[in-house]
Amino acid sequence: MNPEEIDTEWVERFPGLSRLEPATKKLLLQRSTVVSMPESTVIFGPGKSPENMLFLLSGTVRVQQVSETGHEIVLYRINAGESCVLTTACLLAYDDYSAEGIAESAVKAAAVPRQVFDDLVAQSPSFRNFVFAAFSKRITDLFLMIDEVAFQRMDVRLAHKLIELSKGGDQISTTHQKLSVELGTAREVISRQLQEFQRRAWVEQSRGTVRILDRAQLEKLAARD
Amino acid sequence: MNPEEIDTEWVERFPGLSRLEPATKKLLLQRSTVVSMPESTVIFGPGKSPENMLFLLSGTVRVQQVSETGHEIVLYRINAGESCVLTTACLLAYDDYSAEGIAESAVKAAAVPRQVFDDLVAQSPSFRNFVFAAFSKRITDLFLMIDEVAFQRMDVRLAHKLIELSKGGDQISTTHQKLSVELGTAREVISRQLQEFQRRAWVEQSRGTVRILDRAQLEKLAARD
DNA sequence: CGCGGCTATGTGACATTGTCACTGTTCGCA
DNA sequence: TGCGAACAGTGACAATGTCACATAGCCGCG
Structure with missing residues:
Protein backbone atom coordinates (compact mmCIF):
# COMPACT_ATOMS: atom_id res chain seq x y z
CA MET A 1 0.00 0.00 0.00
CA ALA A 150 2.31 -27.79 -31.41
CA PHE A 151 2.42 -26.74 -35.05
CA GLN A 152 4.30 -23.54 -35.67
CA ARG A 153 7.87 -23.44 -36.90
CA MET A 154 10.43 -21.94 -34.57
CA ASP A 155 11.62 -19.23 -36.98
CA VAL A 156 8.05 -17.98 -37.40
CA ARG A 157 7.43 -18.00 -33.66
CA LEU A 158 10.69 -16.18 -32.93
CA ALA A 159 10.02 -13.52 -35.54
CA HIS A 160 6.59 -13.02 -34.05
CA LYS A 161 7.97 -12.75 -30.53
CA LEU A 162 10.65 -10.26 -31.56
CA ILE A 163 8.02 -8.01 -33.14
CA GLU A 164 5.88 -8.32 -30.03
CA LEU A 165 8.70 -7.57 -27.60
CA SER A 166 9.98 -4.62 -29.65
CA LYS A 167 6.70 -2.76 -29.02
CA GLY A 168 7.26 -0.65 -32.09
CA GLY A 169 10.85 0.25 -31.26
CA ASP A 170 13.85 -1.50 -32.72
CA GLN A 171 15.88 -2.37 -29.64
CA ILE A 172 15.08 -5.37 -27.45
CA SER A 173 16.93 -5.89 -24.19
CA THR A 174 16.88 -9.58 -23.55
CA THR A 175 19.06 -12.66 -23.65
CA HIS A 176 18.86 -15.78 -25.74
CA GLN A 177 18.01 -17.62 -22.54
CA LYS A 178 15.02 -15.38 -21.84
CA LEU A 179 13.79 -15.67 -25.40
CA SER A 180 13.97 -19.45 -25.13
CA VAL A 181 11.72 -19.33 -22.05
CA GLU A 182 9.28 -17.10 -23.93
CA LEU A 183 8.90 -19.76 -26.58
CA GLY A 184 9.44 -22.86 -24.48
CA THR A 185 12.50 -24.02 -26.39
CA ALA A 186 16.24 -24.35 -25.83
CA ARG A 187 18.70 -21.48 -25.79
CA GLU A 188 20.76 -23.07 -28.54
CA VAL A 189 17.76 -23.03 -30.84
CA ILE A 190 17.30 -19.30 -30.28
CA SER A 191 21.01 -18.68 -30.87
CA ARG A 192 20.90 -20.52 -34.17
CA GLN A 193 17.75 -18.76 -35.36
CA LEU A 194 19.08 -15.34 -34.40
CA GLN A 195 22.29 -16.09 -36.24
CA GLU A 196 20.28 -16.91 -39.31
CA PHE A 197 18.27 -13.67 -38.93
CA GLN A 198 21.55 -11.80 -38.52
CA ARG A 199 23.00 -13.45 -41.61
CA ARG A 200 20.01 -12.15 -43.53
CA ALA A 201 20.57 -8.70 -42.01
CA TRP A 202 17.15 -8.73 -40.37
CA VAL A 203 18.62 -8.16 -36.90
CA GLU A 204 21.84 -7.14 -35.25
CA GLN A 205 23.03 -8.70 -32.01
CA SER A 206 25.14 -7.66 -29.12
CA ARG A 207 25.45 -9.06 -25.65
CA GLY A 208 22.05 -8.75 -24.02
CA THR A 209 20.29 -6.95 -26.87
CA VAL A 210 18.76 -7.61 -30.25
CA ARG A 211 18.22 -4.74 -32.66
CA ILE A 212 15.68 -5.06 -35.44
CA LEU A 213 17.09 -3.93 -38.79
CA ASP A 214 14.39 -5.11 -41.18
CA ARG A 215 11.04 -5.19 -39.45
CA ALA A 216 9.17 -5.76 -42.69
CA GLN A 217 10.94 -9.07 -43.35
CA LEU A 218 10.36 -10.24 -39.79
CA GLU A 219 6.70 -9.38 -40.03
CA LYS A 220 6.44 -11.19 -43.32
CA LEU A 221 7.87 -14.33 -41.75
CA ALA A 222 5.75 -13.95 -38.62
CA ALA A 223 2.62 -13.75 -40.73
CA ARG A 224 3.24 -17.26 -42.03
CA ASP A 225 0.65 -19.21 -40.10
CA MET B 1 -35.51 -32.87 -27.38
CA ALA B 150 6.09 -28.26 -25.39
CA PHE B 151 8.31 -30.51 -23.31
CA GLN B 152 7.17 -34.10 -23.19
CA ARG B 153 8.63 -36.81 -25.35
CA MET B 154 6.34 -38.46 -27.84
CA ASP B 155 6.74 -41.99 -26.51
CA VAL B 156 5.76 -40.87 -23.03
CA ARG B 157 2.76 -38.97 -24.35
CA LEU B 158 1.60 -41.88 -26.49
CA ALA B 159 1.94 -44.37 -23.63
CA HIS B 160 -0.09 -41.99 -21.48
CA LYS B 161 -2.76 -41.60 -24.10
CA LEU B 162 -3.03 -45.35 -24.69
CA ILE B 163 -3.57 -45.94 -20.97
CA GLU B 164 -6.17 -43.17 -20.92
CA LEU B 165 -8.06 -44.40 -23.96
CA SER B 166 -8.03 -48.01 -22.79
CA LYS B 167 -10.16 -47.04 -19.76
CA GLY B 168 -8.96 -50.07 -17.87
CA GLY B 169 -9.59 -52.53 -20.70
CA ASP B 170 -6.89 -53.74 -23.03
CA GLN B 171 -8.46 -53.14 -26.44
CA ILE B 172 -8.48 -49.71 -28.09
CA SER B 173 -10.42 -49.14 -31.28
CA THR B 174 -8.69 -46.32 -33.07
CA THR B 175 -6.43 -45.61 -35.99
CA HIS B 176 -2.93 -44.19 -36.12
CA GLN B 177 -4.45 -41.11 -37.71
CA LYS B 178 -6.84 -40.57 -34.80
CA LEU B 179 -4.06 -41.06 -32.28
CA SER B 180 -1.97 -38.48 -34.09
CA VAL B 181 -4.80 -35.94 -33.74
CA GLU B 182 -5.08 -36.75 -30.04
CA LEU B 183 -1.45 -35.78 -29.58
CA GLY B 184 -1.14 -33.15 -32.27
CA THR B 185 1.53 -34.98 -34.21
CA ALA B 186 1.88 -36.79 -37.54
CA ARG B 187 0.51 -40.23 -38.31
CA GLU B 188 3.97 -41.51 -39.24
CA VAL B 189 5.26 -40.64 -35.78
CA ILE B 190 2.50 -42.69 -34.16
CA SER B 191 3.19 -45.59 -36.52
CA ARG B 192 6.86 -45.57 -35.59
CA GLN B 193 6.20 -45.37 -31.87
CA LEU B 194 3.60 -48.13 -31.96
CA GLN B 195 5.99 -50.32 -33.90
CA GLU B 196 8.57 -49.79 -31.21
CA PHE B 197 6.00 -50.61 -28.51
CA GLN B 198 5.08 -53.72 -30.47
CA ARG B 199 8.71 -54.74 -30.83
CA ARG B 200 8.96 -54.58 -27.05
CA ALA B 201 5.76 -56.66 -26.80
CA TRP B 202 3.96 -53.90 -24.94
CA VAL B 203 1.15 -53.75 -27.49
CA GLU B 204 -0.24 -55.76 -30.37
CA GLN B 205 -1.63 -54.07 -33.45
CA SER B 206 -4.19 -54.91 -36.04
CA ARG B 207 -6.01 -52.70 -38.50
CA GLY B 208 -8.04 -50.21 -36.50
CA THR B 209 -7.16 -51.54 -33.05
CA VAL B 210 -4.36 -51.53 -30.53
CA ARG B 211 -4.30 -54.15 -27.79
CA ILE B 212 -2.34 -53.53 -24.63
CA LEU B 213 -0.17 -56.51 -23.67
CA ASP B 214 1.97 -55.03 -20.93
CA ARG B 215 0.13 -52.26 -19.16
CA ALA B 216 2.71 -52.06 -16.40
CA GLN B 217 5.50 -51.12 -18.82
CA LEU B 218 3.33 -48.52 -20.54
CA GLU B 219 2.41 -46.99 -17.21
CA LYS B 220 6.03 -46.94 -16.20
CA LEU B 221 6.92 -45.02 -19.36
CA ALA B 222 3.90 -42.72 -19.02
CA ALA B 223 4.95 -41.81 -15.48
CA ARG B 224 8.18 -40.32 -16.82
CA ASP B 225 7.47 -36.67 -16.48
C1' DC C 1 45.95 -2.31 -15.05
C1' DG C 2 45.24 -7.22 -14.94
C1' DC C 3 42.92 -11.10 -13.05
C1' DG C 4 39.24 -14.11 -11.70
C1' DG C 5 34.49 -15.22 -11.83
C1' DC C 6 30.14 -14.83 -13.79
C1' DT C 7 26.95 -14.56 -17.50
C1' DA C 8 26.11 -14.72 -22.35
C1' DT C 9 26.90 -16.78 -26.60
C1' DG C 10 28.94 -20.16 -30.14
C1' DT C 11 29.67 -24.90 -31.85
C1' DG C 12 29.54 -29.73 -33.24
C1' DA C 13 27.73 -34.30 -32.61
C1' DC C 14 23.91 -36.69 -32.03
C1' DA C 15 18.82 -38.04 -30.93
C1' DT C 16 14.11 -37.10 -31.66
C1' DT C 17 10.40 -35.49 -34.22
C1' DG C 18 8.15 -33.57 -38.45
C1' DT C 19 7.58 -33.72 -43.56
C1' DC C 20 7.21 -35.68 -47.98
C1' DA C 21 6.56 -38.91 -51.42
C1' DC C 22 5.77 -42.92 -52.03
C1' DT C 23 4.23 -48.29 -51.57
C1' DG C 24 1.59 -51.92 -49.86
C1' DT C 25 -2.59 -53.81 -47.39
C1' DT C 26 -7.25 -54.40 -45.95
C1' DC C 27 -12.03 -53.58 -46.19
C1' DG C 28 -16.59 -52.56 -47.98
C1' DC C 29 -19.28 -52.58 -51.73
C1' DA C 30 -21.02 -52.04 -56.53
C1' DT D 1 -14.56 -60.00 -58.72
C1' DG D 2 -12.59 -55.66 -59.14
C1' DC D 3 -12.31 -50.86 -57.40
C1' DG D 4 -11.82 -47.14 -54.47
C1' DA D 5 -11.14 -45.54 -49.97
C1' DA D 6 -9.14 -45.91 -45.68
C1' DC D 7 -5.26 -47.70 -43.11
C1' DA D 8 -0.49 -48.72 -42.39
C1' DG D 9 4.69 -49.09 -43.60
C1' DT D 10 9.05 -47.01 -45.37
C1' DG D 11 13.14 -44.20 -46.44
C1' DA D 12 15.19 -39.80 -47.14
C1' DC D 13 15.58 -35.65 -45.42
C1' DA D 14 14.71 -31.22 -42.59
C1' DA D 15 13.80 -29.09 -38.21
C1' DT D 16 14.31 -29.07 -33.46
C1' DG D 17 16.04 -30.70 -28.88
C1' DT D 18 20.00 -32.29 -26.04
C1' DC D 19 24.55 -32.51 -24.42
C1' DA D 20 29.15 -31.30 -23.62
C1' DC D 21 31.89 -28.32 -24.30
C1' DA D 22 34.59 -23.82 -25.97
C1' DT D 23 34.78 -18.85 -26.36
C1' DA D 24 33.78 -14.08 -25.40
C1' DG D 25 32.26 -9.95 -22.98
C1' DC D 26 31.40 -7.72 -18.44
C1' DC D 27 32.48 -6.22 -13.82
C1' DG D 28 34.45 -5.72 -9.46
C1' DC D 29 38.63 -5.78 -6.87
C1' DG D 30 43.41 -6.01 -5.49
Missing part, protein backbone atom coordinates in the same frame (compact mmCIF):
# COMPACT_ATOMS: atom_id res chain seq x y z
CA ASN A 2 1.31 3.33 -1.04
CA PRO A 3 -0.67 6.17 0.58
CA GLU A 4 0.50 9.05 -1.56
CA GLU A 5 -0.50 7.23 -4.72
CA ILE A 6 -4.05 6.24 -3.77
CA ASP A 7 -6.27 6.86 -6.72
CA THR A 8 -9.91 6.71 -5.86
CA GLU A 9 -10.85 7.06 -9.48
CA TRP A 10 -9.00 4.08 -10.87
CA VAL A 11 -12.22 2.36 -11.83
CA GLU A 12 -12.92 5.10 -14.35
CA ARG A 13 -9.65 4.49 -16.11
CA PHE A 14 -10.13 0.73 -16.22
CA PRO A 15 -11.37 -0.09 -19.71
CA GLY A 16 -13.54 -3.02 -18.71
CA LEU A 17 -15.01 -1.41 -15.61
CA SER A 18 -15.76 2.19 -16.51
CA ARG A 19 -19.22 1.28 -17.76
CA LEU A 20 -20.30 -0.40 -14.55
CA GLU A 21 -23.37 0.71 -12.60
CA PRO A 22 -22.52 3.62 -10.26
CA ALA A 23 -23.36 1.55 -7.18
CA THR A 24 -20.98 -1.18 -8.31
CA LYS A 25 -18.18 1.29 -8.91
CA LYS A 26 -18.70 2.70 -5.46
CA LEU A 27 -18.52 -0.73 -3.88
CA LEU A 28 -15.35 -1.54 -5.79
CA LEU A 29 -13.67 1.69 -4.73
CA GLN A 30 -14.74 1.45 -1.11
CA ARG A 31 -13.77 -2.14 -0.57
CA SER A 32 -10.51 -2.29 -2.46
CA THR A 33 -7.03 -1.06 -1.66
CA VAL A 34 -4.39 0.06 -4.08
CA VAL A 35 -1.11 -1.78 -3.60
CA SER A 36 2.31 -1.34 -5.17
CA MET A 37 4.96 -3.96 -5.71
CA PRO A 38 8.51 -3.66 -6.99
CA GLU A 39 9.84 -5.44 -10.05
CA SER A 40 10.46 -9.17 -9.71
CA THR A 41 7.95 -9.63 -6.91
CA VAL A 42 6.46 -13.11 -7.05
CA ILE A 43 2.79 -12.25 -6.89
CA PHE A 44 1.56 -15.80 -6.84
CA GLY A 45 3.16 -19.17 -7.29
CA PRO A 46 3.33 -22.70 -5.96
CA GLY A 47 2.32 -22.54 -2.33
CA LYS A 48 1.60 -18.83 -2.49
CA SER A 49 -2.07 -18.19 -3.21
CA PRO A 50 -3.12 -14.58 -2.97
CA GLU A 51 -6.21 -13.87 -0.91
CA ASN A 52 -7.24 -10.96 -3.12
CA MET A 53 -8.26 -10.52 -6.72
CA LEU A 54 -5.99 -8.01 -8.41
CA PHE A 55 -6.85 -5.41 -11.02
CA LEU A 56 -3.67 -4.16 -12.63
CA LEU A 57 -3.44 -0.36 -12.79
CA SER A 58 0.09 -0.14 -14.13
CA GLY A 59 2.97 -2.43 -14.94
CA THR A 60 2.82 -5.97 -16.27
CA VAL A 61 2.75 -9.40 -14.70
CA ARG A 62 4.36 -12.34 -16.45
CA VAL A 63 2.72 -15.72 -15.89
CA GLN A 64 4.97 -18.67 -16.55
CA GLN A 65 5.19 -22.31 -15.82
CA VAL A 66 8.03 -24.45 -14.57
CA SER A 67 7.67 -28.13 -15.29
CA GLU A 68 9.09 -30.98 -13.25
CA THR A 69 11.81 -31.39 -15.87
CA GLY A 70 13.04 -27.86 -15.21
CA HIS A 71 11.72 -26.51 -18.48
CA GLU A 72 10.07 -23.12 -18.42
CA ILE A 73 7.59 -21.38 -20.67
CA VAL A 74 5.84 -18.02 -20.54
CA LEU A 75 2.08 -18.56 -20.67
CA TYR A 76 0.86 -14.98 -20.98
CA ARG A 77 1.16 -11.49 -19.58
CA ILE A 78 -1.34 -9.41 -17.67
CA ASN A 79 -1.13 -5.76 -18.63
CA ALA A 80 -2.50 -2.61 -17.03
CA GLY A 81 -6.26 -2.61 -17.49
CA GLU A 82 -6.55 -6.36 -17.14
CA SER A 83 -7.21 -8.50 -14.15
CA CYS A 84 -5.74 -11.57 -12.52
CA VAL A 85 -9.19 -12.92 -11.83
CA LEU A 86 -8.72 -16.16 -13.62
CA THR A 87 -5.31 -17.01 -12.33
CA THR A 88 -6.36 -16.10 -8.85
CA ALA A 89 -9.49 -18.19 -9.18
CA CYS A 90 -7.40 -21.09 -10.41
CA LEU A 91 -5.15 -20.90 -7.42
CA LEU A 92 -8.08 -20.87 -5.07
CA ALA A 93 -9.43 -24.01 -6.66
CA TYR A 94 -6.22 -25.89 -7.37
CA ASP A 95 -3.35 -24.79 -5.26
CA ASP A 96 -1.06 -27.60 -6.32
CA TYR A 97 -0.20 -26.30 -9.71
CA SER A 98 2.98 -24.94 -11.01
CA ALA A 99 2.37 -21.56 -12.67
CA GLU A 100 3.69 -18.42 -11.10
CA GLY A 101 3.08 -14.71 -11.62
CA ILE A 102 6.01 -12.33 -11.51
CA ALA A 103 5.96 -8.54 -11.64
CA GLU A 104 7.87 -7.73 -14.79
CA SER A 105 8.05 -4.08 -13.86
CA ALA A 106 6.94 -2.14 -10.80
CA VAL A 107 3.25 -2.85 -10.45
CA LYS A 108 0.33 -0.93 -9.02
CA ALA A 109 -2.89 -2.86 -8.58
CA ALA A 110 -6.25 -2.66 -6.87
CA ALA A 111 -6.74 -5.56 -4.49
CA VAL A 112 -10.30 -6.75 -4.12
CA PRO A 113 -11.08 -9.25 -1.35
CA ARG A 114 -12.56 -12.52 -2.48
CA GLN A 115 -15.84 -11.88 -0.72
CA VAL A 116 -16.27 -8.50 -2.39
CA PHE A 117 -15.53 -10.05 -5.74
CA ASP A 118 -18.24 -12.63 -5.14
CA ASP A 119 -20.72 -9.95 -4.15
CA LEU A 120 -19.92 -7.95 -7.26
CA VAL A 121 -20.51 -10.94 -9.48
CA ALA A 122 -23.85 -11.49 -7.79
CA GLN A 123 -24.96 -7.85 -7.96
CA SER A 124 -23.75 -6.50 -11.23
CA PRO A 125 -24.61 -7.86 -14.66
CA SER A 126 -21.90 -5.79 -16.28
CA PHE A 127 -19.29 -6.97 -13.78
CA ARG A 128 -20.31 -10.55 -14.59
CA ASN A 129 -19.87 -9.71 -18.20
CA PHE A 130 -16.42 -8.32 -17.53
CA VAL A 131 -15.35 -11.43 -15.61
CA PHE A 132 -16.68 -13.93 -18.12
CA ALA A 133 -15.16 -12.00 -20.99
CA ALA A 134 -11.78 -12.16 -19.23
CA PHE A 135 -12.08 -15.90 -18.72
CA SER A 136 -13.17 -16.41 -22.29
CA LYS A 137 -10.35 -14.36 -23.73
CA ARG A 138 -7.83 -16.27 -21.67
CA ILE A 139 -9.13 -19.66 -22.72
CA THR A 140 -9.24 -18.81 -26.40
CA ASP A 141 -5.73 -17.38 -26.13
CA LEU A 142 -4.55 -20.62 -24.54
CA PHE A 143 -6.15 -22.54 -27.40
CA LEU A 144 -4.15 -20.47 -29.86
CA MET A 145 -1.00 -20.96 -27.84
CA ILE A 146 -1.40 -24.74 -27.88
CA ASP A 147 -1.83 -24.58 -31.61
CA GLU A 148 1.28 -22.48 -31.98
CA VAL A 149 3.46 -24.62 -29.72
CA ASN B 2 -36.55 -36.37 -26.63
CA PRO B 3 -39.88 -36.45 -24.77
CA GLU B 4 -39.80 -40.01 -23.49
CA GLU B 5 -36.43 -39.47 -21.88
CA ILE B 6 -37.15 -36.30 -19.97
CA ASP B 7 -35.61 -36.59 -16.57
CA THR B 8 -36.76 -33.94 -14.20
CA GLU B 9 -34.32 -35.10 -11.59
CA TRP B 10 -31.11 -34.73 -13.56
CA VAL B 11 -29.86 -31.99 -11.29
CA GLU B 12 -29.69 -34.45 -8.43
CA ARG B 13 -27.43 -36.75 -10.37
CA PHE B 14 -25.12 -33.96 -11.45
CA PRO B 15 -22.11 -34.03 -9.13
CA GLY B 16 -21.46 -30.33 -9.14
CA LEU B 17 -25.09 -29.27 -8.83
CA SER B 18 -26.73 -31.63 -6.36
CA ARG B 19 -25.77 -29.42 -3.45
CA LEU B 20 -27.42 -26.31 -4.84
CA GLU B 21 -30.09 -24.41 -2.97
CA PRO B 22 -33.57 -25.95 -3.57
CA ALA B 23 -34.82 -22.77 -5.25
CA THR B 24 -31.88 -22.84 -7.66
CA LYS B 25 -32.47 -26.46 -8.54
CA LYS B 26 -36.09 -25.71 -9.22
CA LEU B 27 -35.18 -22.85 -11.52
CA LEU B 28 -32.70 -24.99 -13.38
CA LEU B 29 -35.20 -27.79 -13.89
CA GLN B 30 -38.04 -25.51 -14.89
CA ARG B 31 -36.12 -23.45 -17.36
CA SER B 32 -34.03 -26.10 -19.05
CA THR B 33 -34.84 -28.74 -21.60
CA VAL B 34 -33.18 -32.11 -22.04
CA VAL B 35 -31.90 -32.65 -25.56
CA SER B 36 -30.40 -35.66 -27.29
CA MET B 37 -27.93 -35.70 -30.13
CA PRO B 38 -26.55 -38.61 -32.16
CA GLU B 39 -22.87 -39.44 -32.41
CA SER B 40 -20.75 -37.13 -34.58
CA THR B 41 -23.07 -34.16 -34.17
CA VAL B 42 -21.10 -30.92 -34.38
CA ILE B 43 -22.35 -29.21 -31.24
CA PHE B 44 -20.41 -26.03 -31.76
CA GLY B 45 -17.76 -24.87 -34.16
CA PRO B 46 -16.59 -22.03 -36.35
CA GLY B 47 -19.67 -20.06 -37.24
CA LYS B 48 -21.92 -22.24 -35.11
CA SER B 49 -22.37 -20.71 -31.68
CA PRO B 50 -24.91 -22.45 -29.51
CA GLU B 51 -27.46 -20.22 -27.84
CA ASN B 52 -27.68 -22.46 -24.78
CA MET B 53 -25.33 -23.60 -22.08
CA LEU B 54 -25.19 -27.38 -22.00
CA PHE B 55 -24.88 -29.68 -19.01
CA LEU B 56 -23.87 -33.13 -20.18
CA LEU B 57 -26.01 -35.91 -18.73
CA SER B 58 -24.52 -38.77 -20.73
CA GLY B 59 -22.01 -39.29 -23.52
CA THR B 60 -18.86 -37.31 -24.19
CA VAL B 61 -18.02 -34.30 -26.29
CA ARG B 62 -14.59 -33.97 -27.88
CA VAL B 63 -13.24 -30.45 -28.26
CA GLN B 64 -10.57 -30.07 -30.89
CA GLN B 65 -8.89 -27.42 -32.86
CA VAL B 66 -8.13 -27.18 -36.56
CA SER B 67 -5.40 -24.74 -37.44
CA GLU B 68 -5.03 -22.87 -40.69
CA THR B 69 -2.31 -25.28 -41.72
CA GLY B 70 -4.74 -28.18 -41.55
CA HIS B 71 -3.22 -29.61 -38.39
CA GLU B 72 -5.60 -30.89 -35.75
CA ILE B 73 -5.29 -31.48 -32.04
CA VAL B 74 -7.71 -32.67 -29.38
CA LEU B 75 -7.91 -30.08 -26.61
CA TYR B 76 -10.05 -31.89 -24.06
CA ARG B 77 -13.19 -33.90 -23.54
CA ILE B 78 -16.36 -33.02 -21.69
CA ASN B 79 -17.82 -36.01 -19.90
CA ALA B 80 -21.19 -36.68 -18.32
CA GLY B 81 -21.46 -34.58 -15.18
CA GLU B 82 -19.50 -31.71 -16.66
CA SER B 83 -20.64 -28.63 -18.47
CA CYS B 84 -19.80 -26.77 -21.63
CA VAL B 85 -20.09 -23.49 -19.83
CA LEU B 86 -16.64 -22.26 -20.63
CA THR B 87 -16.53 -23.26 -24.23
CA THR B 88 -19.94 -21.82 -24.77
CA ALA B 89 -18.97 -18.63 -23.03
CA CYS B 90 -15.89 -18.42 -25.20
CA LEU B 91 -17.92 -18.70 -28.32
CA LEU B 92 -20.27 -16.00 -27.18
CA ALA B 93 -17.35 -13.68 -26.64
CA TYR B 94 -15.10 -14.61 -29.54
CA ASP B 95 -16.95 -16.28 -32.36
CA ASP B 96 -14.04 -16.15 -34.76
CA TYR B 97 -12.04 -18.94 -33.27
CA SER B 98 -11.36 -22.35 -34.56
CA ALA B 99 -12.24 -24.93 -31.91
CA GLU B 100 -15.16 -27.25 -32.43
CA GLY B 101 -17.10 -29.62 -30.21
CA ILE B 102 -18.17 -32.98 -31.55
CA ALA B 103 -20.38 -35.60 -29.90
CA GLU B 104 -18.10 -38.58 -29.53
CA SER B 105 -21.02 -40.79 -28.63
CA ALA B 106 -24.76 -40.24 -28.46
CA VAL B 107 -25.20 -37.36 -26.06
CA LYS B 108 -27.95 -36.31 -23.68
CA ALA B 109 -27.68 -32.85 -22.21
CA ALA B 110 -29.68 -30.23 -20.34
CA ALA B 111 -29.86 -26.99 -22.31
CA VAL B 112 -29.99 -23.85 -20.20
CA PRO B 113 -30.75 -20.55 -21.95
CA ARG B 114 -28.13 -17.89 -21.58
CA GLN B 115 -30.41 -15.61 -19.63
CA VAL B 116 -31.25 -18.31 -17.11
CA PHE B 117 -27.57 -19.07 -16.71
CA ASP B 118 -26.90 -15.43 -15.95
CA ASP B 119 -29.74 -15.33 -13.42
CA LEU B 120 -28.39 -18.44 -11.71
CA VAL B 121 -24.93 -16.95 -11.41
CA ALA B 122 -26.47 -13.86 -9.86
CA GLN B 123 -28.72 -15.71 -7.44
CA SER B 124 -26.80 -18.70 -6.25
CA PRO B 125 -23.46 -18.65 -4.46
CA SER B 126 -23.01 -22.39 -4.95
CA PHE B 127 -23.80 -22.14 -8.66
CA ARG B 128 -21.17 -19.42 -8.93
CA ASN B 129 -18.80 -21.72 -7.18
CA PHE B 130 -19.62 -24.50 -9.62
CA VAL B 131 -19.04 -22.26 -12.63
CA PHE B 132 -15.77 -20.77 -11.41
CA ALA B 133 -14.48 -24.19 -10.43
CA ALA B 134 -15.20 -25.42 -13.96
CA PHE B 135 -13.34 -22.47 -15.48
CA SER B 136 -10.43 -22.94 -13.12
CA LYS B 137 -10.12 -26.64 -13.78
CA ARG B 138 -10.13 -26.03 -17.50
CA ILE B 139 -7.47 -23.36 -17.36
CA THR B 140 -5.14 -25.39 -15.16
CA ASP B 141 -5.66 -28.38 -17.46
CA LEU B 142 -4.73 -26.22 -20.43
CA PHE B 143 -1.59 -25.10 -18.60
CA LEU B 144 -0.62 -28.73 -18.13
CA MET B 145 -1.38 -29.48 -21.76
CA ILE B 146 0.88 -26.67 -22.95
CA ASP B 147 3.63 -28.04 -20.78
CA GLU B 148 3.14 -31.51 -22.16
CA VAL B 149 3.02 -30.45 -25.80
